[in-house]
Amino acid sequence: NMGDGTYFHSGLLAIRAAVAAGVNITYKLLFNDAVAMTGGQPVDGMLSVPQLTRQVHAEGVRQIVVLADDVDKYARDAAFAPGVQLLPREQLDAVQRTLRELPGVTVLVYDQTCATEARRRRKRAQAGPDKRHVVINEAVCEDCGDCSLKSNCLSVVPVATEFGSKRAIDPYTCNLDLSCLDGACPALVTVEGGSRRLAHGQAVDDTDLPEPVLPALQGAWSMLVAGVGGTGVLTLGALLGMAAHLEGKAATVLDQTGMAQKGGAVLTHVRIAAQPSQLLSPRIVHADVLLGCDLLVAAGPETLQRLRRERTKAVINTAETITGDFVRHPDQVFPRQPTLALLRQALDAPDEIDATHLAAVLVGHPIAANMFLLGFAWQRGWVPLGREALMRAVELNAVAAHDNQRAFAWGRRAAVDGVALAARAAAAETTLPSHRLSTSLDEVLARRRAELVAYQDEPLARRYEALVTAVRAAERRVAPASERLADAVARQAFRLFAIKDEYEVARLFSHPDFDAALAAQFELPIRLRFHMAPPWHRSAADGSTRKRQYGPWLRSAMRLLAQGRRLRGTPLDVLGWRDKRRQEHALADAYEAAITRIVGSLDAPRLDAAQAIAEATDPVRGYGQIKAPRVVAARERLQALLAAYDSAGSSATAPALAA
Numbered sequence: 001n002m003g004d005g006t007y008f009h010s011g012l013l014a015i016r017a018a019v020a021a022g023v024n025i026t027y028k029l030l031f032n033d034a035v036a037m038t039g040g041q042p043v044d045g046m047l048s049v050p051q052l053t054r055q056v057h058a059e060g061v062r063q064i065v066v067l068a069d070d071v072d073k074y075a076r077d078a079a080f081a082p083g084v085q086l087l088p089r090e091q092l093d094a095v096q097r098t099l100r101e102l103p104g105v106t107v108l109v110y111d112q113t114c115a116t117e118a119r120r121r122r123k124r125a126q127a128g129p130d131k132r133h134v135v136i137n138e139a140v141c142e143d144c145g146d147c148s149l150k151s152n153c154l155s156v157v158p159v160a161t162e163f164g165s166k167r168a169i170d171p172y173t174c175n176l177d178l179s180c181l182d183g184a185c186p187a188l189v190t191v192e193g194g195s196r197r198l199a200h201g202q203a204v205d206d207t208d209l210p211e212p213v214l215p216a217l218q219g220a221w222s223m224l225v226a227g228v229g230g231t232g233v234l235t236l237g238a239l240l241g242m243a244a245h246l247e248g249k250a251a252t253v254l255d256q257t258g259m260a261q262k263g264g265a266v267l268t269h270v271r272i273a274a275q276p277s278q279l280l281s282p283r284i285v286h287a288d289v290l291l292g293c294d295l296l297v298a299a300g301p302e303t304l305q306r307l308r309r310e311r312t313k314a315v316i317n318t319a320e321t322i323t324g325d326f327v328r329h330p331d332q333v334f335p336r337q338p339t340l341a342l343l344r345q346a347l348d349a350p351d352e353i354d355a356t357h358l359a360a361v362l363v364g365h366p367i368a369a370n371m372f373l374l375g376f377a378w379q380r381g382w383v384p385l386g387r388e389a390l391m392r393a394v395e396l397n398a399v400a401a402h403d404n405q406r407a408f409a410w411g412r413r414a415a416v417d418g419v420a421l422a423a424r425a426a427a428a429e430t431t432l433p434s435h436r437l438s439t440s441l442d443e444v445l446a447r448r449r450a451e452l453v454a455y456q457d458e459p460l461a462r463r464y465e466a467l468v469t470a471v472r473a474a475e476r477r478v479a480p481a482s483e484r485l486a487d488a489v490a491r492q493a494f495r496l497f498a499i500k501d502e503y504e505v506a507r508l509f510s511h512p513d514f515d516a517a518l519a520a521q522f523e524l525p526i527r528l529r530f531h532m533a534p535p536w537h538r539s540a541a542d543g544s545t546r547k548r549q550y551g552p553w554l555r556s557a558m559r560l561l562a563q564g565r566r567l568r569g570t571p572l573d574v575l576g577w578r579d580k581r582r583q584e585h586a587l588a589d590a591y592e593a594a595i596t597r598i599v600g601s602l603d604a605p606r607l608d609a610a611q612a613i614a615e616a617t618d619p620v621r622g623y624g625q626i627k628a629p630r631v632v633a634a635r636e637r638l639q640a641l642l643a644a645y646d647s648a649g650s651s652a653t654a655p656a657l658a659a
Contacts, residue, residue: 004031004052008044012055019060019105026099026106033113049111050079057081062104065095069112090182132529133191134180135521138166138434139508140187142500144622145330147188151180154263154322161434162447164491171196171521172365173230173263181547184624186505186532191518194526201364202428206409209416212381215288217249217274221384222284223377225268225370226303227293228321229257232370235397236291237268240374242393243385244272252282256302263324265297272384289382292316292343292350293370296323299342307346313382314347315373316340319356319366331619351376353414359407361425368400368407375411432517441472441483441490448494454507455498456565464497467592471614474599479607488614489595496588496617502534502575503565506558530554533624580624583631590635591617594642606648613641 002011007029018025031049047055053064058081065085068074074086087095089112099106136147143165148156155174159166167187169180181188215221223240227233237253244251254269269284287306290313292298298316307314320334343350353376359368371394377383378390394404414421438444445468452461472486498504508514509530518526530550567573575581598610617634620627 001028001030004029004033004046007052008046012059015056015061015105015107016059023105024103026096026102026108028096028108028110031109031111049109050074050081052109053081053084053107054079056107057084060105061107063099063102063106064109065099065107066109066111067092067095131192132176132178133171133196133522134169134174134176134178135189135191135518136167136169137187137189137509137514138168138432138517139163139511139513140500140505141166141185142187142621142623142627143167143330144185144626146183146185146622146626147180148327148330150182151177152327153177153180154324154327156180156327157322158320158326159435160437161432162437163434164495172367181531184533184547184622184626186530186623188531190529190531191522192527192529194522194524196522197520199360199364201362201403201406204362204406204409204413206412209379209412212379214381214386215384217272217384220271220273220278220280222287223270223272223289223291223383224284224287224303224306225266225270225291225293226297226300227266227268227291227370228297229264229266231293232367233266233268233293235399236293236370236374237270239390239393239397240270240272240383240385242396243389246389246392247386249274249385250276250279252279254282265294265300265302267297267302287312289377290314290316290347290350291370291373291377293355293373294321295319295336295339296321299339304342304346309346309348312347313377313380314343314350315376315380316343316350316352317355317369317373318352319354319369351380351415353418355411355414358410358414358421358425361429362410362421363403363407365403368403371404371407372411372414375408376415377411378408379412379415430520433513441487444487444490448490452494452498455504456568460497464493467493467595470599471595474602475607478602478604482607485602485607485611485614488611492614492617493588493591493595495620496584496591499581499584499588500623501568501581501584503562503568507562507565510555510559510562528552528555580628580631583628583635587617587620587631587635587638590638594638597642598645601649603649606645609641609645609648613638613645616641 015027049066064081067087067089069089071086071088095108099108138161155170156167157170159168225233225236234255241251241253250273252271256267269282271279273279284306286308292314295318326332355369355372356366359372360366391405394401449461449465452464468486468490471489475482475485531547533547594613598613602610616638620630620634
């Protein structure tokens with residue numbers, strides 16, 4: 001792998017040497033239009049892709065393939081080297097497998113502007129505005145995680161809803177790479193023609209707040225800022241350094257960043273003193289203040305070793321942050337409580353606050369969270385800098401100055417009365433109905449019963465209700481204070497009964513809630529593009545789903561298809577004849593039979609085993625080739641757990657019979 005910057009300053013010499021030595025090797029040249037690793041600088045001596053192919057061809061490279069994000073941007077007379085193949089980027093894996101079998105030196109040129117750099121240019125108005133946006137229809141989403149795996153993107157984030165965890169696109173971090181569309185899920189659509197609605201938050205007045213007593217500078221004062229690249233951690237350090245300079249104080253700012261400048265762990269060491277001679281080293285040994293902008297980075301080994309219980313004051317952002325592990329393992333649960341336990345062990349009562357959520361509601365976007373935390377720490381009297389100098393540093397930075405000043409003021413209010421601020425944010429927040437979580441089993445049952453009526457009909461809803469009611473009665477008989485088994489059955493049985501087949505996907509895309517969600521996010525009018533793989537489309541050679549793009553006309557077809565739900569389960573249901581669909585219905589029937597079986601023999605000692613049976617189908621999510629193996633695995637797990645449940649019951653009754 002070689003970037004275009006490396007290629008132009010020295011990489012060509014390596015290719016020349018490999019050709020001369022007859023090495024069997026494939027070079028993948030990442031033509032991303034910038035020195036992306038170190039800040040997006042322009043490449044000196046830049047060549048076009050056609051020129052580059054002619055250059056390596058002249059060096060004696062045997063085979064050259066160009067993969068482009070948009071093959072149509074090259075004219076037929078683009079002057080590529082002889083024999084060059086121009087293919088879409090989706091064929092990357094197949095091309096790599098072909099080139100590795102060829103002897104000699106081969107070159108694959110991957111032509112796509114660095115997504116992070118493209119986003120930076122759009123933000124600075126150095127490139128055209130966003131043309132397309134990706135939106136996930138949460139009602140259609142199954143939380144299988146295939147979009148995360150295909151894109152390897154941290155902007156695909158989990159969202160807690162009444163009907164389980166779903167996925168959404170974080171518009172504040174999305175690079176518009178669009179590779180998430182390659183997944184098997186039909187829930188992802190692209191929106192064209194409309195700009196995103198910007199949240200403006202709320203005005204704030206902090207003039208009535210008490211002025212804190214700032215710490216006196218006796219020697220060097222140290223603040224450690226622990227966060228994630230791309231969220232303003234380095235900017236925060238620069239603002240503190242500038243504020244110290246404006247007050248005539250000495251300051252050092254040391255940034256520790258990893259290879260991932262966006263999305264990776266970042267530690268910024270800020271040290272301030274009255275005199276430069278008091279700053280012997282920019283690196284913090286023991287921190288006076290910890291600004292935990294990211295929970296996982298704040299609890300990392302590099303941070304914990306610099307904390308002292310008797311010395312370090314801390315405010316921790318408890319918001320969940322997507323990590324690379326979550327992208328690779330979509331079922332992974334964010335370790336909030338274990339991580340907080342590490343910090344509580346190292347610190348004396350750290351302040352814990354979901355700054356990301358509060359900043360999003362009160363300021364208008366989550367990027368303001370770091371400045372919100374600084375305002376919190378300043379109001380507590382932990383920062384030896386005046387408010388005027390800090391606000392002047394924000395103005396001099398000249399990037400979202402008003403929002404940063406509001407975030408600082410809201411952080412101050414949170415430090416004075418966090419409970420009242422949380423209540424104010426809750427009142428100002430607009431929550432989708434699906435994001436309002438049920439507070440009782442009765443509500444869980446009622447909401448899902450209504451959904452099943454809309455899904456198919458009243459008989460299906462009654463069948464579901466009867467199953468949950470029977471479980472609830474059996475559980476009350478053996479454990480009067482428990483409803484956990486009934487709750488698990490209520491949630492899992494609904495998912496299995498309401499299979500997301502073609503009729504249901506069409507109904508959910510035709511539902512007014514989807515239009516309302518789009519109107520809340522975009523300035524109208526907009527045009528939708530659907531990315532789907534109907535059952536009559538062939539799969540790719542590797543067995544993966546081959547999706548195609550459809551225009552806005554598909555909405556009308558979906559409204560008509562949604563009416564076909566009345567055919568579900570009848571001889572006229574041609575879409576239900578396929579093996580995968582029959583397996584899904586068979587799993588629902590097997591689950592219902594298993595639950596009915598344990599209801600008749602439930603006892604207190606086997607309540608945990610019964611709940612394991614009730615939750616055995618939880619991993620069954622997704623569409624097509626993603627869901628099919630999970631259905632088979634769930635069926636096998638259900639049978640194994642049932643056998644263990646029966647065995648436990650037999651061993652428990654045998655001694656009683658002998659007695």
